[in-house]
Amino acid sequence: MNETINDYLHFLLIERGLSENTIKSYHQDLAEFANYLSKEHVDRFKDVNARIILNYMKYMKENGKARNSIIRFISTMRKFFKYLLRFHYIKNDPMIKIDTPKQAQHFPSVLTTKEVDRLLNTPDTNDKYGIRDRAIFEVMYATGLRVSEMVHLKMDNLHLEMGIIQTLGKGDKERIIPIGTQAIKWINFYVSSSRSKLLKNRRSDYLFLNAHGGGLSRQSIWQKIKHYVALAGINKDVTPHTLRHSFATHILENGADLRIVQELLGHSDISTTQIYTHISHEHLNQSFNKYHPRA
Incomplete structure (x- = not known):
């Protein structure tokens, strides 16, 4: 899985031209998800289904992840699994069954x-x-x-x-x-x-x-x-x-x-x-x- 993630990050850098900070953000989401999958004895992305993703979202919430962090994770997964489908790493995209939670409204801090x-x-x-x-x-x-x-x-x-x-x-x-x-x-x-x-x-x-x-x-x-x-x-x-x-x-x-x-x-x-x-x-x-x- 780590090799697949690295291939994807290289694709983002070379093909998509994304910034270093954006790629770091994707890497963090994917690495944390891969670590969770390892604990659940899932060692291939082709074995990931919607139930596993929903369980991980529940796990994130129970461990104090903010709503917007979960929304970011879903966005990362949508792009990642589209990539896996496009390059034939997987046959079915589990993200089509996952809805995105409504984003929490956040007003930025401002100084007087x-x-x-x-x-x-x-x-x-x-x-x-x-x-x-x-x-x-x-x-x-x-x-x-x-x-x-x-x-x-x-x-x-x-x-x-x-x-x-x-x-x-x-x-x-x-x-x-x-x-x-x-x-x-x-x-x-x-x-x-x-x-x-x-x-x-x-x-x-x-x-x-x-x-x-x-x-x-x-x-x-x-x-x-x-x-x-x-x-x-x-x-x-x-x-x-x-x-x-x-x-x-x-x-x-x-x-x-x-x-x-x-x-x-x-x-x-x-x-x-x-x-x-x-x-x-x-x-x-x-x-x-x-x-x-x-x-």
Whole structure:
């Protein structure tokens, strides 16, 4: 089974051109399912039927898996068994008998503008690392970039004299994003004062560097945000994606068109962007309740 899974992951990489993170997600779902099958003494995917899959979904729920994780698993299995059928690993697709549970509605965590200001002002900008971290947070909040896009941001992606940056998003789709004066100021300050110290006479195309002069990882930015959120005294579960959510929510609250936000975030489908309209409506309700004399 592991060999079949590896063949499938290679197919996703070479034939479908999926990103490394997406393939890791598929691998995790498939490896966990294969481990379950092994415990159930099922050693071939051709022996998997709908009953086994339903039992595994029940097993996932009993072991605390979130509804959306189970939905993701079903999506992974649908694609995987279609692949197995196409290349004659199996004769029947068990997923045709499996319904997808309704997805739980999830509203992303968002910082207030005051909380964003507190977070941005927390790094010690008398320190080369603090200057770098302030620049990272300023760019994330100014552009709504995904953390994967941040770590791959290169010097030649910057066109600061025109007030824009380039990035490659999901599916290697390029987009051009405007960037505000505050973020530009902090990028220039970081490049002129800290980046050369981090390089230590080495060469790197990446904008944001670690202590060894190499590019930062997604995990390191996640850890930095957790660190500074705690220092700022913000009592929310904040991740790199929270700054992206906050970016989208705040510009919608200030009158931006939903289609513009879709373009800025790099969403292929506007239905993905519409989650932010629910947050903005909540903001309107709060404002009404606070300011209307008869609310």
